[in-house]
Amino acid sequence: MxxxxxxxxxxxxxxxxxxxxxxxxxxxxxxxxxxxxxxxxxxxxxxxxxxxxxxxxxxxxxxxxxxxxxxxxxxxxxxxxxLRWVLFFQDTNGLLFKAIPAALGVSATKEYHVNSLSVPRKAKEAIGGITRLTHADGTFCYLSSY
Structure with missing residues (x-):
């Protein structure tokens, strides 16, 4: 991209x-x-x-x-x-390549449509983040920011 x-x-x-x-x-x-x-x-x-x-x-x-x-x-x-699988990786997370095989295995075993990996992030770092938003009724969703 x-x-x-x-x-x-x-x-x-x-x-x-x-x-x-x-x-x-x-x-x-x-x-x-x-x-x-x-x-x-x-x-x-x-x-x-x-x-x-x-x-x-x-x-x-x-x-x-x-x-x-x-x-x-x-x-x-x-x-x-x-094609059955698509993998996206960010150029800001080189360690991801060690975790990709496990994530793909979990995705296949659990029949996930989407699976995400992330690393801890510090404020103002030039890397993406995943945030969990929790509604008052307890339901939640995840948002990504890249």
């Missing part, structure tokens, strides 16, 4: 390195949109320091991958090809 900030350089890196041994058709670049940046926890919009009438933007983030897979047609392509 790329953005306007990284797409051209990512493509150039892949091409100049012959896609690191893969066929170009094996690599799919999905470009995410940019969204307004928030300046603080009160959700104030971040203003460009050089132009107070321009809002700063940033790539939407890793959480965008699900809608991009759908809108690009890549999910249908994978389903039509008979």
């Amino acid at each position: 790329t953005s306007d900030d990284t797409h051209a350089r990512t493509l150039q890196l892949l091409e100049s390195n012959s896609y690191f041994g893969m066929k170009p058709t094996q690599v799919k670049l999905l470009k995410q949109e940019k969204v307004a940046c928030l300046a603080d926890n009160d959700a104030r919009l971040a203003v460009d320091p050089k132009n107070k009438y321009r809002i700063q933007t940033k790539p939407h983030g890793h959480g965008d991958v699900h809608s991009l897979l759908y809108s690009s047609g890549l999910l249908k392509e994978w389903k039509d090809a008979g």
